[in-house]
Amino acid sequence: MENGGVAMDISKSLQISFMLRTRSLSGQIIYLKTPTSFLSVSLEDGLLVYEALINDNMKKQRTNLVVNDGVVRSVDINQNGLHIDGKLNANNLLLPLLVNTFGINDNLTLIIGQRSDQLPSFDGCLENIHIGITPPISFFVDGRAGNLLENTMHFKLMKRRNIIDNFCYADDLCGLVNPCKNDAVCRDLWNKRVCECQPGFTGTFCETRINRCENHICKFGACISGIDEYSCVCLPGYDGQFCDEEMNLCKLSPCLNGGNCTTAKGKYNCDCPPHFVGSRCQVLKSSKCLPSPCENGANCTVVKDTFKCDCPPGFDGILCDIQKDICQSNPCKNGATCLPKDGDFKCICTNGYEGRICEEMKDYCSTSPCVHGECITVTDNFLCNCESGWNGEHCDIDINECIRFPCEHDGNCTNTPGSYHCSCDSYHLGYY
DSSP, rough: BBBOOOOOOOTTSOOOEEEEEESSSEEEEEEEEEEEEEEEEEEETEEEEEEEETTEEEEEEEEEEEOOOSOEEEEEETTEEEEETTEEEOOSHHHHHHHHHSSSTTTTTEESOOOOOOOBOOEEEEEEEEEEOOOOOOOOOOOTTTTTTSSSSOOOHHHOSOOOOOOOOOOSOSSSSSSOOOOOEEESSSSOOOEEOTTEEEEEEEEEEEETTTTTTTOOOOOOOOSOOEEEEOTTTSSSTOOOOOOGGGGGOOTTTTTTEEEETEEEEEEETEESSTTOOEEETTSSSSSSOOOOOOOEEETTTTEEEEEEEEEEEETTTTEEEEOOOOOTTTEEEEETTTTTTEEOOOTTEEESSSSOOOOOTTOOOOOOOEEETTTTTEEEEEEETTSSSTTTTOGGGGGGGOSSSOEEEETTTTEEEEOOOOOOOOOO
């Protein structure tokens, strides 16, 4: 701290205040110290933490308001306690001892941000920093502040690193290429990205189609999930939006020659008079094999005064005219629904599967869409886990690391594809 010649004392009205904006979960914010005491304000789990050591008295207290939400917060520490946005969040802070300890003197040091390798700096914006009745803390190097502070007791900047003047910097998390999937809108909320999904999609990047069949049951049929809708494909003999209505199959009088029609489980059955056979009572028992009464390619054999049909696989009945329930053995995999079809079956696959019996997971990474990253298949889409130095939906956009000042001791930063390079001055060596 420098004294411009005017004696000043803040011991009667110690007050520390600043404006904060961050999304950091943890990190050091300010650290005020003398050779024997200190006062610290830091972040832990998104909460402000106050610590002080005064005359061998130690105090540590966490506030109860999350401040790493990207909102500009005002923080004020005075003899009444610690206030956030004007509301008291912590008290009993040893402040009566503090006011007697941190009188302005040449041994008072203020550290903003990182003070050790164990506790790095928070990442965000800090402005309007006031310590007592001194002028607002200036981040200007010598000469840039003009002569405004010459006759005023003030903190003198000794070292600065990784500071952007007059600009509350935030990463562009939406980027030139929209990282959100399926026509979602990307909202940049100051170092936080939110994808606003179109109807029917969910997930961090709106990469997952919502399975509308999870909460809807097609009673006698298969549920087909569409985009923000679903539909039911009914088994034979059933109808209705949920396939829960049994059709009146006897309405069309399918039974011939006086047969009696009844329905059960989506099928009709004909109770034939004594001299007729077949699923519809359509053939006389005394019929011979010329012409053949057998259906679906069955072989006809004459047996005494009647005949016998040898049915091919998938069919049953005296005339081989009744299709067996081929779906009874549930041949479809991975939650698919089986539907009988022309003596065979068809599987209605759930999202993300394909193949005759839905046995194969769709490989959305087969075309290697991630240029500098690992491709991960998720339900019915893919995500790219980018390598360091790259971003974008396909990991094809180079990150300019130099924006974040990675080079220490005033080294010059040069951005390179997927990385950066530090050019050190003559007194320093190292990658950073």
